[in-house]
Amino acid sequence: MEILTSKPSDIIFNISQLYRNIYDKIIEQYNNEKFIDINRIEELFNILRNDRIKLHGLLVSKEIENLNEKAIIKEVRRIYYEKGIILKTAHKIPISIQKDGVKIRYSRYLLTPKNKESADKLKKLENKRGVFPLDMALGVSDLPHNMTVNAMLKVGKVAQASRSYKNASETLAADHGIQLDPATIMTVTNQIGEIAFKNELAQAEESYNRFSSRKTSFSPNRKDGVLYIEINGAFVNAREQSADSNSSFHESKLGLVFSSDCRRVVQKSGSASLRQTPANGLERKRYELTEKNYAAYVGSVDVFKKLMLNCALKGGYGTYKETVVISDGATWIRNLKEELFYDAQKILDYFLLCEKIWSFGKQYFKIKATKSMHNKSQVDEISKADNPKYEKYKEWGDDICLKLLQSKIDVVLNDILEKENKMRLQNNKLSTYIIDNKQSTDYAKYLKQGYDIGSGAIESENKTIIQRRLDGHGMRWRIKSAQNVITLRAKFESGKWHNDVVVPAYKYYDIL
Numbered sequence: 436m437e438i439l440t441s442k443p444s445d446i447i448f449n450i451s452q453l454y455r456n457i458y459d460k461i462i463e464q465y466n467n468e469k470f471i472d473i474n475r476i477e478e479l480f481n482i483l484r485n486d487r488i489k490l491h492g493l494l495v496s497k498e499i500e501n502l503n504e505k506a507i508i509k510e511v512r513r514i515y516y517e518k519g520i521i522l523k524t525a526h527k528i529p530i531s532i533q534k535d536g537v538k539i540r541y542s543r544y545l546l547t548p549k550n551k552e553s554a555d556k557l558k559k560l561e562n563k564r565g566v567f568p569l570d571m572a573l574g575v576s577d578l579p580h581n582m583t584v585n586a587m588l589k590v591g592k593v594a595q596a597s598r599s600y601k602n603a604s605e606t607l608a609a610d611h612g613i614q615l616d617p618a619t620i621m622t623v624t625n626q627i628g629e630i631a632f633k634n635e636l637a638q639a640e641e642s643y644n645r646f647s648s649r650k651t652s653f654s655p656n657r658k659d660g661v662l663y664i665e666i667n668g669a670f671v672n673a674r675e676q677s678a679d680s681n682s683s684f685h686e687s688k689l690g691l692v693f694s695s696d697c698r699r700v701v702q703k704s705g706s707a708s709l710r711q712t713p714a715n716g717l718e719r720k721r722y723e724l725t726e727k728n729y730a731a732y733v734g735s736v737d738v739f740k741k742l743m744l745n746c747a748l749k750g751g752y753g754t755y756k757e758t759v760v761i762s763d764g765a766t767w768i769r770n771l772k773e774e775l776f777y778d779a780q781k782i783l784d785y786f787l788l789c790e791k792i793w794s795f796g797k798q799y800f801k802i803k804a805t806k807s808m809h810n811k812s813q814v815d816e817i818s819k820a821d822n823p824k825y826e827k828y829k830e831w832g833d834d835i836c837l838k839l840l841q842s843k844i845d846v847v848l849n850d851i852l853e854k855e856n857k858m859r860l861q862n863n864k865l866s867t868y869i870i871d872n873k874q875s876t877d878y879a880k881y882l883k884q885g886y887d888i889g890s891g892a893i894e895s896e897n898k899t900i901i902q903r904r905l906d907g908h909g910m911r912w913r914i915k916s917a918q919n920v921i922t923l924r925a926k927f928e929s930g931k932w933h934n935d936v937v938v939p940a941y942k943y944y945d946i947l
Contacts, residue, residue: 454483457479457480457483460479461476461479484612485612488537488612491537492534492537492538492539492540495534495537495539496539496540496541499539499541499569499573500541502569502572504543504544504568504569507568507569507571507572508524508544508546508568510568511546511566511568511571512546512568515546515557515566518556518560519553519556520548520553520556520557520560521548521549521550521553522546522547522548522549522553522566523546523547523548523549524544524545524546525544525545525546525547525565526544526545527542527543527544527545528542528543528545528567529541529542530542530543530567530570530581531581532575532578532581532582532583533580533581533582533583533586533613533615534582534583534585534586537612541569543567543568543569543570544567544568544569545565545566545567546565546566546567546568547564547565547566548564548565574944574945577944578944579622579623579626580619580622580623582623584940584941584944586613587623587626587627587940588627588936588937588940589607589611589613590603590607590613590615590620590623590624590627591623591624591627591628591923591936592923592927592932592936593606593607593610593611594620594621594623594624594920594923595624595628595904595920595923595924595927596924596927598903598904598907599617599907599910600617600618600620600621600624601617603617603620603624604616604617604620607620621916624919624920624923625915625916625919627919627923627936627940628918628919628920628922628923629915629919630936630939630940630943631919631922631923631926631935631936631939631940632918632919632922634935634939635742635745635922635935636738636741636742638745639741639742639744639745640741642741642744642745642748643740643741643744643745646744646775651748651753653753653754654753654754657753657754657755657756658754658755658756659755659756660694660695660696660755660756660757661694661695661755661756661757661758661759661885661886662692662693662694662695662747662750662751662752662754662755662757662758662759663691663692663693663694663695663758663759663760663761663887663892664690664691664692664743664747664750664752664758664759664760664761664776664779665690665691665692665760665761665762665890665892665893666688666689666690666691666743666760666762666768666771666772666893667688667689667762667763667890667893667894667897668686668687668688668689668765669686669687669689669897669901669902669906670684670685670686670687671684671685671686671687671733671901671905671906671912671914671917672684672906672910672911672912673685673733673911673912673913673914673917674911674912674913675913675914683911685733685734685914685917686733687731687732687733687901687905687917687921688730688731688732688733688734688736688739689729689730689731689893689896689897689900689901690729690730690731690739690742690743690746690747690893691727691728691729691892691893691896692727692728692729692730692746692747692749692750692751692752693724693726693727693728693750693892694726694750694751694755697724697725697726697727698722698723698724698725699722699723699725700722700723722891722892724892726930727750727896727928727929728746728747728749728750728929728931729746729896729900729925729926729928729929730742730743730745730746730925731900731901731918731921731922731924731925732918733914733917733918733921734914734918736767736770736771739771740771740774740775743771743775744775747775747776752776757780758776758778758779758780759779759780759781759782759886759887760772760776760779760780760781760782761782761783761784761887761888761889761890761893762781762782762783762784762890763783763784763787763890764783764784764787764788764868764871764872764875766871769781769871769872780881780886781874781875782875782881782886782887782888783872783875783876784888784889784890785839785840785878785888785889786888786889786891787889787890788839788869788876789832789836789839791865791868792832792835792836792851792865793828793829793832795851795854795865796828796829796831796832796835797828798858799828799854799857799858800827800828800831801828802858803857835847835850835851839876839878840878840879840882841878841879842876842877842878842879842880844869844873844876844877847869848866848869848870848873851865851866851869852866896928899924899928900921900924900925900928901921901924904920904921904924905917905920905921923936
């Protein structure tokens with residue numbers, strides 16, 4: 436579309452005329468054909484959007500040109516003179532600023548130091564060789580990539596939800612009119628994510644210090660309900676090698692906090708990996724959480740535990756009569772629970788334990804069925820899933836899981852120990868895992884109290900927050916970049932984007 440006018444009033448008139456033209460075309464079609472083609476309307480509005488963006492950019496550019504740049508220059512020179520820096524007016528340089536969906540173009544004067552002493556002082560104080568007064572007045576002088584903060588926030592929001600930075604580039608261009616290459620999108624996303632993470636980490640440090648010094652006070656009048664805290668881990672393929680495992684895979688830790696009054700059951704169903712029989716009759720529930728808080732970190736437990744405590748306090752820890760912590764029973768999680776949530780009921784994920792039991796039983800009965808056989812064809816035949824001798828593990832596993840629901844943990848443990856001795860197992864014993872978590876397996880009591888006994892919510896959120904974005908085919912991450920992205924993912928998915936991403940970014944760039 437050709438823009439022939441330059442005055443702001445004319446540009447505004449052109450925008451209104453665009454809408455009028457679309458209205459006229461729709462009415463014309465209806466009068467001629469007695470129906471309205473939805474596809475044609477959508478096409479017209481896509482044209483309108485693109486034309487409106489161009490006009491919007493031109494309108495802002497013209498408004499900038501109308502500013503009294505001489506007065507701005509005079510004020511900036513005075514400010515620097517008080518710092519002992521004398522500036523002189525050099526020449527105009529054009530610039531293009533990426534606003535949210537709009538390119539703003541204008542020219543502005545450059546001020547340079549008048550002498551070597553001023554040049555040295557400007558370099559020392561601000562690491563600059565020159566100053567653009569108009570950029571300072573518009574609040575864009577220190578923005579990276581010549582982008583406004585809102586545009587950067589838009590880029591970060593799209594990038595955290597996309598499968599890759601390439602997909603984010605396509606989405607930004609198609610839906611938001613922002614033309615950026617994947618490398619720039621990655622850099623901008625890292626900057627926004629780092630601001631959000633550092634802000635969260637500062638809050639977490641303060642919360643943990645207050646908690647450690649016993650300055651955190653909980654009200655004695657707690658409200659009814661249960662606060663659930665679920666913790667789990669996943670692995671991220673990183674470019675840096677892990678110091679603990681000498682591997683490129685680093686454990687990402689995720690914590691989820693929600694209350695019983697912020698969820699509703701949307702489905703009751705079994706899982707393909709969890710066998711349900713009339714013997715146990717236990718249904719695994721699927722919830723929709725209306726409010727949730729996350730702690731996400733790629734790295735050590737020492738940092739994660741501070742983020743986890745801050746997350747729990749934000750979620751209501753200390754305000755509910757009951758708190759339940761559900762996990763897979765990993766050693767680092769047990770230690771974290773004892774330090775931070777000593778007054779909470781700890782529960783070992785029942786469904787995960789059953790999976791381990793069925794896996795163990797499958798191994799035991801396969802060995803038992805093939806122990807006396809030397810013919811490979813006979814062994815292969817016994818190993819088939821439908822072989823009666825091999826299938827005994829299912830019946831045994833169902834019985835053991837039923838005993839768990841009845842809190843017969845000693846009976847279960849003795850049975851497993853007996854089978855481990857027959858198998859002569861030395862390492863990775865199921866019995867050791869159960870013994871370590873024995874105090875968190877009183878499932879009959881938990882069910883009677885109405886508690887959840889599975890951590891399905893955190894397993895689902897692990898896929899949503901971490902794996903969906905970081906575990907793409909061939910992806911390898913810098914640890915810092917992975918952290919920045921999952922921080923943004925967590926804030927977006929929990930509905931905390933404005934408070935925990937937008938506000939810290941505004942404060943960082945001093946535009947509140």
